[in-house]
Amino acid sequence: MTISKTKIIQLRKDRGWSQEKLAAIASLSERTIQRIEKDGTCSLDSKMALATAFELSPAELSASDEKYVQESAVKTDWSGAFGLLILGMAIPLIILLTGTNGPWEVASFTIVIGLTVILSIMTYGARNTHKLFDKTSWIVRYPTRVSGLNELIVQAQTAISNAYIIGVVASVVTTITLAVHKPEMLGNYQAFIAVVLKPILYAILFSEFWFRPYKRKMEKMLRCQLGE
Structure with missing residues (x-):
């Protein structure tokens, strides 16, 4: 299943989380987080876990990278x-x-x-x-x-x-x-x-x-x- 790796990286950085901290919050392994941020692919369970961690819907994690970069300006x-x-x-x-x-x-x-x-x-x-x-x-x-x-x-x-x-x-x-x-x-x-x-x-x-x-x-x- 595809997921916006740019959005995951930006969401994590916006919150000041390391990959290790995101993995702990989402109850995933750090290796899984690294793979998601590298390839933009994950299982449905991993996607649901990340959506819960970021308090977003799973669909929002699939939004286009270009749209998210625009919306998440700091x-x-x-x-x-x-x-x-x-x-x-x-x-x-x-x-x-x-x-x-x-x-x-x-x-x-x-x-x-x-x-x-x-x-x-x-x-x-x-x-x-x-x-x-x-x-x-x-x-x-x-x-x-x-x-x-x-x-x-x-x-x-x-x-x-x-x-x-x-x-x-x-x-x-x-x-x-x-x-x-x-x-x-x-x-x-x-x-x-x-x-x-x-x-x-x-x-x-x-x-x-x-x-x-x-x-x-x-x-x-x-x-x-x-x-x-």
């Missing part, structure tokens, strides 16, 4: 790169200006990001969560046409909401813990506030400087596709 948004640069500068600056305890800085960041990922896995599954975080590079470089944007937008909004909830809960728990086990910190109001608000601060950075721009980029991509 654009670069340098404003997105600037936003990520600001985020990268903001985190160490905040740690430098407000840091009171090294381990707590790491713990606050890990609690917010880690539990957000865990909740996403519990809700949408490991595979969809991996796809959600893997595609954040779209903030800078994004394809002009891609399937499944509605689902990713919903997942991104859920991640933003969960991050804020986790940040608030972590801050409340920290407040109670310090009040019970380290009441002497209540006398140092500035240090106390800096410690208890740190999870909320990281939730804001995660949501507003990373995932909300990512969500807005996907919404823009969806509007462009629907307007074509």
Whole structure:
């Protein structure tokens, strides 16, 4: 059975996957992937597996190479790169200006990001969560046409909401813990506030400087596709 080898290669590269990673996701051997990309032939089962991995119909994998190259153009948004640069500068600056305890800085960041990922896995599954975080590079470089944007937008909004909830809960728990086990910190109001608000601060950075721009980029991509 024939399949568009150019389309398979481009789909894989658009997602930043190696042949080995595509083989693992599609439950095929790496040698099978290499043969498909070289010869453009495969079995029906292999074609179905690749269609599932790319979230496309089998028929779409048979589209002409020329048509796909035109449709899968990648654009670069340098404003997105600037936003990520600001985020990268903001985190160490905040740690430098407000840091009171090294381990707590790491713990606050890990609690917010880690539990957000865990909740996403519990809700949408490991595979969809991996796809959600893997595609954040779209903030800078994004394809002009891609399937499944509605689902990713919903997942991104859920991640933003969960991050804020986790940040608030972590801050409340920290407040109670310090009040019970380290009441002497209540006398140092500035240090106390800096410690208890740190999870909320990281939730804001995660949501507003990373995932909300990512969500807005996907919404823009969806509007462009629907307007074509």
